[in-house]
Amino acid sequence: MRVVARETARWDAETLGPVTAKTPLRQPSFFTDSGIPIPSVLTAAQRRGELQESLGLPGEFPYTRGVQPTMYRGRLWTMRMFAGFGSPEDTNQRFKYLMAHGTTGLSTAFDMPALMGYDADHPMSRGEVGKEGVAVSSLRDFEVLFDGIPLDQVTTSMTINASAIAALCMYIAVAEKQGIPMAKLGGTIQNDMLKEYIAQKEWIVPPRPAVRIVVDMIQYCSQNMPRWHAVSISGYHIREAGATAVQELAFTLADGIGYVEECVKRGLAVDDFAPRLSFFWDVHNDFFEEIAKFRAARRIWARVMRDRFGARDPRSLQLRTHAQTAGVSLTAQQPYNNVVRTALQALAAVLGGTQSLHTNSLDETYALPTEDAVTLALRTQQIIAHESGVDRVVDPLGGSYYIEYLTDEMERQALEYIRRIDEMGGIIRAVEEGYPQKEIGESAYRFQREVEEEKRLVVGVNAFQSDQHTAVEILRIDDQVAASQIARLRKVKAERDPQAVEKALAKVEAAARGTDNLMPPVLEAVRAYATLGEVSDVFRKVWGQYREGGAF
Amino acid sequence: MADRTLRILVAKPGLDGHDRGAKIIARALRDAGMEVIYTGLHQTPEMIASAAVQEDVDAVGLSIMSGAHMTLFPAVIDLLKEKGAGDIGVFGGGIIPDDDIPRLKKLGVAEIFTPGSSTQDIVQWIRGHIQGRL
Numbered sequence: 099m100r101v102v103a104r105e106t107a108r109w110d111a112e113t114l115g116p117v118t119a120k121t122p123l124r125q126p127s128f129f130t131d132s133g134i135p136i137p138s139v140l141t142a143a144q145r146r147g148e149l150q151e152s153l154g155l156p157g158e159f160p161y162t163r164g165v166q167p168t169m170y171r172g173r174l175w176t177m178r179m180f181a182g183f184g185s186p187e188d189t190n191q192r193f194k195y196l197m198a199h200g201t202t203g204l205s206t207a208f209d210m211p212a213l214m215g216y217d218a219d220h221p222m223s224r225g226e227v228g229k230e231g232v233a234v235s236s237l238r239d240f241e242v243l244f245d246g247i248p249l250d251q252v253t254t255s256m257t258i259n260a261s262a263i264a265a266l267c268m269y270i271a272v273a274e275k276q277g278i279p280m281a282k283l284g285g286t287i288q289n290d291m292l293k294e295y296i297a298q299k300e301w302i303v304p305p306r307p308a309v310r311i312v313v314d315m316i317q318y319c320s321q322n323m324p325r326w327h328a329v330s331i332s333g334y335h336i337r338e339a340g341a342t343a344v345q346e347l348a349f350t351l352a353d354g355i356g357y358v359e360e361c362v363k364r365g366l367a368v369d370d371f372a373p374r375l376s377f378f379w380d381v382h383n384d385f386f387e388e389i390a391k392f393r394a395a396r397r398i399w400a401r402v403m404r405d406r407f408g409a410r411d412p413r414s415l416q417l418r419t420h421a422q423t424a425g426v427s428l429t430a431q432q433p434y435n436n437v438v439r440t441a442l443q444a445l446a447a448v449l450g451g452t453q454s455l456h457t458n459s460l461d462e463t464y465a466l467p468t469e470d471a472v473t474l475a476l477r478t479q480q481i482i483a484h485e486s487g488v489d490r491v492v493d494p495l496g497g498s499y500y501i502e503y504l505t506d507e508m509e510r511q512a513l514e515y516i517r518r519i520d521e522m523g524g525i526i527r528a529v530e531e532g533y534p535q536k537e538i539g540e541s542a543y544r545f546q547r548e549v550e551e552e553k554r555l556v557v558g559v560n561a562f563q564s565d566q567h568t569a570v571e572i573l574r575i576d577d578q579v580a581a582s583q584i585a586r587l588r589k590v591k592a593e594r595d596p597q598a599v600e601k602a603l604a605k606v607e608a609a610a611r612g613t614d615n616l617m618p619p620v621l622e623a624v625r626a627y628a629t630l631g632e633v634s635d636v637f638r639k640v641w642g643q644y645r646e647g648g649a650f
Numbered sequence: 651m652a653d654r655t656l657r658i659l660v661a662k663p664g665l666d667g668h669d670r671g672a673k674i675i676a677r678a679l680r681d682a683g684m685e686v687i688y689t690g691l692h693q694t695p696e697m698i699a700s701a702a703v704q705e706d707v708d709a710v711g712l713s714i715m716s717g718a719h720m721t722l723f724p725a726v727i728d729l730l731k732e733k734g735a736g737d738i739g740v741f742g743g744g745i746i747p748d749d750d751i752p753r754l755k756k757l758g759v760a761e762i763f764t765p766g767s768s769t770q771d772i773v774q775w776i777r778g779h780i781q782g783r784l
Contacts, residue, residue, distance in 0.1 A: 225722050226717070298667050300665070339668075430764050549768075572749070
């Protein structure tokens with residue numbers, strides 16, 4: 099090592115120095131998007147730690163190089179395209195289309211009313227029904243949504259949080275109608291409430307009762323649904339709200355630590371639930387930093403789970419993740435450039451070792467994607483998987499001086515944030531005090547200013563602009579969807595047994611006021627066709643509607 | 651005309667929680683010397699119109715990503731008129747398809763800023779088009 103350090107110093111003086119003296123660099127210094135300084139060259143001299151200690155081998159602690167020993171040589175990542183719009187019929191058709199075109203897992207986007215716990219006929223749902231995801235209010239909608247899709251043969255991801263418990267119970271109930279027991283269901287429900295208060299901001303009740311519901315679901319799933327991920331701890335929304343990669347890494351892992359702490363407080367044994375915790379990263383533009391983020395995340399999580407929580411089951415230590423390319427990086431200007439951005443981001447996710455991936459469509463700065471745009475996004479993944487050759491090798495960048503340097507730096511900076519959050523009394527307290535929210539707001543504003551001051555170039559936006567306007571086809575959601583959803587909801591309410599609903603909702607309320615697990619009574623309620631809004635109303639009644647102030 | 655500091659209400663109608671844009675605009679307008687009130691998330695048109703009147707603002711900036719703009723933007727404008735505050739300018743931004751922009755303008759939205767607009771453009775526009783109300 100010392101020889102390398104000496105040689106590097108010599109290179110700096112004899113080779114680099116004269117060149118930069120004559121021709122200055124394009125910038126006095128270089129940084130990643132998170133602000134990590136990038137040295138003029140990296141060599142073996144910068145490498146810290148023993149190989150086994152910080153890097154290890156694929157499928158072994160600390161999993162820096164991947165959670166499986168074979169990675170994509172064993173099985174390709176799951177190409178999971180997020181879909182949901184309009185009526186349950188519309189989304190059911192899109193699911194079948196995607197399955198016919200080689201998508202290997204379903205991923206459901208729900209509309210805003212569903213995410214906020216309102217039925218289609220609620221005044222707050224005005225103008226929103228089916229617009230940003232599929233409209234669902236009751237089990238009847240789930241029956242249509244998954245019609246003709248054998249739920250024991252697909253894995254389904256559901257992106258829903260504040261009202262996740264109602265959605266999961268409706269999924270279980272629709273599977274029952276297909277004759278499939280919940281133990282056979284595979285998939286993920288996002289159910290990460292902490293990041294809602296930090297970034298995505300779809301909530302019903304305040305943080306503490308919301309986390310209690312999450313813990314109820316983790317507990318229930320660990321006992322009854324061995325193939326189900328009860329929470330997907332998500333950095334995606336944190337990043338999209340303007341966080342840097344380091345902040346995304348830090349706040350997401352802090353959220354994960356928060357859930358584990360709450361489950362342990364509940365009396366759950368860590369190895370009973372931790373193997374089913376899953377994660378979800380954004381993949382933004384800074385190619386190498388993004389790859390390093392995946393690797394640093396795995397290493398931090400493995401060490402936290404082993405050393406802080408005493409986990410012993412290797413699966414508890416393995417951070418498995420979904421990833422999605424960065425919607426926030428897409429531009430309305432020159433929209434076809436978005437295909438290139440998405441391809442680079444998708445490649446970074448694969449080189450980072452993701453287990454599943456969604457690629458965004460070029461038209462998403464305008465509206466939800468059209469079928470053609472989604473197909474191109476899926477083809478992007480298929481080209482990476484089947485033509486680029488990156489699937490043939492495990493952690494191809496392991497040992498790269500730059501990647502290892504970035505992995506170390508991101509780990510160091512993320513641990514610093516986590517230490518600060520611990521000092522504040524943990525992530526729930528930090529969220530209540532608005533700490534991550536404020537940090538993210540600062541980063542978002544700084545990024546925007548850098549773009550406007552042209553310190554940061556965005557092709558087509560503040561550089562290489564074009565007067566030519568590219569028209570892209572837009573997916574429009576018919577306002578008729580709202581009317582038909584409201585009609586279906588009324589029919590459901592007219593046909594169900596009102597006493598059974600009332601009795602079941604009373605049990606939900608009793609469990610909410612006490613300490614019994616909420617899953618069994620909510621499941622009973624949705625089986626009786628209690629709606630998502632009615633279940634959420636019980637929570638609002640017991641714990642109050644959460645509101646955030648107008649700080650900015 | 652009184653040459654007073656412009657007061658702007660930045661509002662988030664609808665249910666989507668994407669507040670990065672709204673908060674960036676709020677900060678940029680404040681940095682440009684305007685008085686800015688931000689409503690916070692998940693506001694109904696009624697809440698926004700009431701806040702605009704109570705706060706006696708010169709203009710309302712609406713930010714939305716959920717696709718409900720064709721319903722919610724005109725609702726805000728109608729409610730302002732009902733409250734006798736039709737002279738409060740309304741502008742907006744977010745994920746809004748090109749085709750909707752002329753329709754929104756016809757319905758009384760003074761300007762729409764789509765993704766990629768610079769905060770300086772918005773500041774300039776406000777200075778050029780919004781006059782302090784007497």
